[in-house]
Amino acid sequence: MSNAKLAIFLPFVESARVVSMNEKETIVVDTASAGVAAPDALVRYPPGDLAIWIFILAELLVFGVFFSSYAFNRMNHVELFNQYQATLDRDAALINTLALLTSSYFVIRGVVAAREGNNRLCAHWIWGAVAMGGVFLVVKSAEYSHHIGAGISLSTNEFYMFYLSLTFFHFMHVILGMVILAAVAVKAGQGGYSREDHVGVETGASYWHMVDLVWLILFPLVYVMR
C-alpha cells in the first residue's frame, strides 16, 4: 500500500487513539469516585459519588422530556390549560416551594457540619430536611385529596393529565429523596462520617437538590405561568 493510501487511514488511526485516551480519562475520574476517601475530598467536583450524578442527569432527562411534552401540549390547548390552571391551589404550592427551599438549606447546613466532622449536628440538620420533605408530602396529599374529591382523574382533560402525572412523579421523587436523606442521617447519627470521608452526605445532598430543582421548574410551569 502506498504512503498516500496509508495517509487516508491516518485520521482514523489518530481519532481512534483519542478515543482510547478519553477512556483513560474516564478511568481517572472514576477512580476518584470509588467511594473511598480521596485526600482532596473537600474540594472534589462534582460533590458526592459520580454514580449519583449519572443518575441525577438521567432523572433530569426524564423530567426534561416531561416538561417539553407539557409545553408542546399547552401550545395546542392554551385556553384549556389557562382555564384549569386557575383551579389549582397556588398558596399550597407556594408553601411547598418554601418547604423544599428550606429543606435544601438544612441539607447544606448538614453538609457543612459533616465537612467539619460534626456528625451529631449533621444528623440534626438532615433530619430537619427530612421533616420539611414531610411537610411537602402532607400539603401535596391534601391537594390530591381535594382533586380526587372533585372527581378529577388522569382522563379528565389534557391539563389535569399533565398536572397529575408531573406532580405525582415528582412526589415519588420526594419520597425517594427522603429515604436517601434518612439513610444519611441515620449513618451520621451513628458517627459514620468524618472530616475526611463524608462522600455519602454529599451524595444524598446532591440528589435532594435535584428534587428541589425540579420542583422549582415545575411550580412556575404548572401553577403560575400563563
Next chain:
Amino acid sequence: MQYQSQSVAKPYFIAAIGLFVGQILFGLIMGLQYVIGDFMFPEIPFNVARMVHTNLLIVWLLFGFMGATYYLVPEEAERELFSPLLAHLMFWIFLIAGALTVLGYLLVPYATLAELTHNELLPTMGREFLEQPTITKLGIVVVALAFLFNIGMTILKGRKTAISLVLLIGLLGLAVFFLFAFYNPDNLAKDKYYWWFVVHLWVEGVWELILGSILAFVLIKTTGVDREVIEKWLYVIIAMALITGLVGTGHHFYWIGTPEYWQWWGSIFSALEPIPFFMMTVFAFNMVNRRRRNHPNKAAVLWAMGTAVMAFLGAGVWGFMHTLAPVNYYTHGTQITAAHGHMAFYGAYVMIVLTMISYAMPMLRGREAAPSVRSQVLEMWSFWLMTVSMVFITLFLTGAGILQVYLQRFSDNPLPFMVAQDKVELFYWMREVAGVVFLIGLIVYIASFFVGSRDPEPVAGAVEPAAAA
C-alpha cells in the same frame, strides 16, 4: 468451583443449550413457512411452530437463569446451597413438564390439548406466549416457589450482597408477575392489559434485574474490579431500569382500549428505557478497561461485553425506534416488532445466559478457570457467527417491516396484509439464510465444549499498562 452444591447448575445449563437448539430449529421451520406457506403442513402448522419457537425460548432462558442463580448464589452467600436435592428434583420436574407441553403442542391439535388438560376448570390457555396448559402453568409456579425458597434460604443464612439481593428481587418479581397468567378476564381490553403484566414486566422490568446482577457477578469475577464500584453501578442501572421499565409498560397500552394518557406515559417513559442499557454498556467496558487481571477465560469476557452492546442495540435502540405513540400508530405489530424482539431477546437474555455458561461451565467441568485455547477460539467463532447473523436477521426484518408499513398502512393505496407480505418475500428469504448461519454458529458453540478438553489451561496474565487502552 468454591462450593460443591454449585454443581447443580450444570444440568440446568445443559438443558438450556439443548432447548436452545430446539428453538432455533423451529425458528428455521417457521422462517421457511413465511415464504413457503405449506412447508411441513399439516404436521407442523405455522401457529404451532411459532408457539414452540417462543415457548422454548422462554423455557430455556428460565433454565439458564436458574442455573446461573444456583451457580452464583452459593459463591455470593459464601455457603453451600440450602438444598441441592430440591434443586435436582425441580430440574427434572421442570424438564419433564416442559417436554410434555411441547409434545402436546406438536402431537395433538391445540384445542384437543386444552380438552385433555381440562382447561375449562381454570381457563388460561390461548394467549400468545402464555399458551401453556393450566397444569403446566401450575407446575411452573411450584418450581418457581421451590426455587425461590431454596435460593432465599441460602441467601438468608449466608452473606448478603447487593448482587444476590438484586437477583433475588428480580426472581421474586418474575414469579409474582407470572401469576397474572392465571387472570383471564372476558373483557378483551382488560385481558390484554394484564397479559402485558407478565410479558412486559418480565422482559422490560424484573428480567433486567436478573441480567444486571449476573453481568455484575461475571464482571467482578473476570476483571477483579472492586465489588464496591461494581455494585454502585448495578444500583444506578437497576433504579433507572425500573423507573423507565415499569411505567414504560404504557407503550403497550396505546391501542387496546385503555385511557388516552397511556400514550403520553408510555411514550415518555419507554423512550428513556435505552438509558439503563446504555449505562450497562459504559459500565461493562469501563470495568473491563479497569481490570486488575487478565482472566484466562477470554471467551466469557467477550460474551459479557457482547451482552452489554447487543442489549443496548436490540432492546434500547430497536425498541426506541417504534416506541413513540405516533410512530407506533403505523408500526404496531409489523415486522419491526419482530426485528426488535429478535435482537432484544438475543442481545439481552440469550447472551447473558451464554455469558454465565461460558464463565461457569469450565469450573463445573472440573477445570481451574478456563477452557483450553482451542475451545475458546471455537467459542469466540460461535459468538461472532451468532451475533453477526442475528444483526442481519434484525436488519432484514427491519427492512421487511419498513416496506410492510409503507405498503400496508402508509401509502396512498394501502395493500391488504397478505399482498404486502408477498412483496417483502425477498427479505424473508435473506432472513432465512441469516438464520441458517445462526444455526451453524450454534453448532460451533456446542462443538466448543467437546474440543481440547484435555488441553492445558491458558495462563492468566497480569495487566500490562498498554493493555488497559
